[in-house]
Amino acid sequence: MALLMEAGSEPKTESELADLVAINALKETAALELKEKGNEYVKMGKKHYSDAIDCYTRAINQKALSDSETSIIYANRAHVNILLGNYKRALLDAEEAIRLSPTNIKALYRAVKASLSLNLLAEAQSYCDKGLKQNPDNEELKRLARQITLRKTEIERREAEVSKALAEAKKLVSAIEDRGLKMGRAMYQELIGLKKPLLDKDNILHWPVLLLYAEVMSSDLIEDFCETDMFSSHLDMISFCECATTAWPQISKYSSERICLFFSSCSFDYISNNKNNVWTLEGTPLSYGFPCKSTRLLSHLNKSPKERSVNSRKTKHKNLPKKNIPLGRLPAGRVVSTRKMMVNKAFKCGAWTPH
Numbered sequence: 001m002a003l004l005m006e007a008g009s010e011p012k013t014e015s016e017l018a019d020l021v022a023i024n025a026l027k028e029t030a031a032l033e034l035k036e037k038g039n040e041y042v043k044m045g046k047k048h049y050s051d052a053i054d055c056y057t058r059a060i061n062q063k064a065l066s067d068s069e070t071s072i073i074y075a076n077r078a079h080v081n082i083l084l085g086n087y088k089r090a091l092l093d094a095e096e097a098i099r100l101s102p103t104n105i106k107a108l109y110r111a112v113k114a115s116l117s118l119n120l121l122a123e124a125q126s127y128c129d130k131g132l133k134q135n136p137d138n139e140e141l142k143r144l145a146r147q148i149t150l151r152k153t154e155i156e157r158r159e160a161e162v163s164k165a166l167a168e169a170k171k172l173v174s175a176i177e178d179r180g181l182k183m184g185r186a187m188y189q190e191l192i193g194l195k196k197p198l199l200d201k202d203n204i205l206h207w208p209v210l211l212l213y214a215e216v217m218s219s220d221l222i223e224d225f226c227e228t229d230m231f232s233s234h235l236d237m238i239s240f241c242e243c244a245t246t247a248w249p250q251i252s253k254y255s256s257e258r259i260c261l262f263f264s265s266c267s268f269d270y271i272s273n274n275k276n277n278v279w280t281l282e283g284t285p286l287s288y289g290f291p292c293k294s295t296r297l298l299s300h301l302n303k304s305p306k307e308r309s310v311n312s313r314k315t316k317h318k319n320l321p322k323k324n325i326p327l328g329r330l331p332a333g334r335v336v337s338t339r340k341m342m343v344n345k346a347f348k349c350g351a352w353t354p355h
Contacts, residue, residue: 027064034059035073042080052080071101078110082117090114091123098127105135112144116151124148168199175199188212191219204228211261231261 038055041048056077060070074097081090091114097107108131115124125148131141176183176197188210195208209225 024064027062031059031062031064031073032069034062035069035076038073038076038080042076042083046083049080049084053077056080067100068104071097071104071107074100075104075107075110078107078114082110082113087114087117091118091120094127102130103134105131105138108134109138109140109144112141112148116144116147119151121148121152121155172197172199175203175205179205188219191221195221195223198224 034055038052038059041052041055056073059065059073060077065073074093078090078093078097081087081093091111094107094111094114097104098111101107108127111127112124112131115121115127124144128141128145128148131138132145135141191210192208197205197207199205205227207225207227209222211220211222213219
């Protein structure tokens with residue numbers, strides 16, 4: 001009997017041959033029925049997708065169908081795996097379907113979809129080209145071809161942005177190091193956010209500078225303070241009288257002639273070059289969403305910033321701290337009246353009113 005024959009052996013009698021033909025016919029019928037049953041499960045919706053995959057797998061395991069028929073079942077299973085988000089399995093099934101029948105257009109289409117979902121653009125392009133070569137008018141493949149082109153364009157654009165951001169960050173770090181500046185951890189970051197200095201084409205640094213009015217817990221931010229500018233030129237541009245509010249009744253004592261400016265620098269260790277590189281990349285395509293932590297005034301360090309008097313008739317560069325005194329990420333100056341050089345207690349807590 002054919003059932004007792006060893007695997008791979010040939011039938012020796014007409015009876016064994018007849019039995020073998022009958023068994024193969026039964027397997028073929030079972031495989032086709034499982035295939036159709038799987039198709040029905042797919043139509044029944046997502047709850048039955050796993051049943052469909054089971055039917056397709058059992059049909060394949062019958063090993064009774066032709067290569068073209070088996071290719072169709074692999075392509076069907078790839079379709080269900082795509083619907084389930086199992087893109088790696090879908091791609092393997094689609095590739096096996098293509099191996100068995102290179103002209104299976106549905107298998108090529110599903111190989112493209114799975115590859116695109118896995119961001120395998122080269123593979124997606126290859127399968128799409130093969131499909132369009134066989135069927136140039138296939139609208140679904142044309143649509144996927146446009147998606148591949150758009151995805152490639154987006155990647156190329158992002159790579160260009162990343163390359164530009166990295167080059168600019170390196171130049172900025174180099175410029176800061178060339179000036180002998182040491183960068184410390186962020187101070188007043190709830191006021192400055194992700195702002196950072198910029199290096200222009202003439203290799204001149206432009207800094208955002210924070211001015212803190214400690215007596216009333218208010219602040220101003222000078223967006224573009226060129227390192228060759230003097231503090232006096234910016235202070236002269238600030239119209240203190242126009243800023244008068246009920247919260248600041250003694251505004252008249254603040255004018256460019258009646259104030260002292262103290263430059264804040266960190267009293268703690270400066271950050272490493274690697275962390276400095278990371279900081280210069282914050283907010284760029286290379287940052288991958290670096291968080292901007294809103295930390296109050298050094299509340300996490302239990303240390304106060306060091307201060308030094310600023311000569312408003314000197315340039316920004318001349319007033320920056322040197323000799324290994326770390327700069328708190330961005331320059332910050334405390335503005336006080338010469339008539340009343342005091343510090344609001346809230347200054348120690350960082351309860352600032354944003355500019």
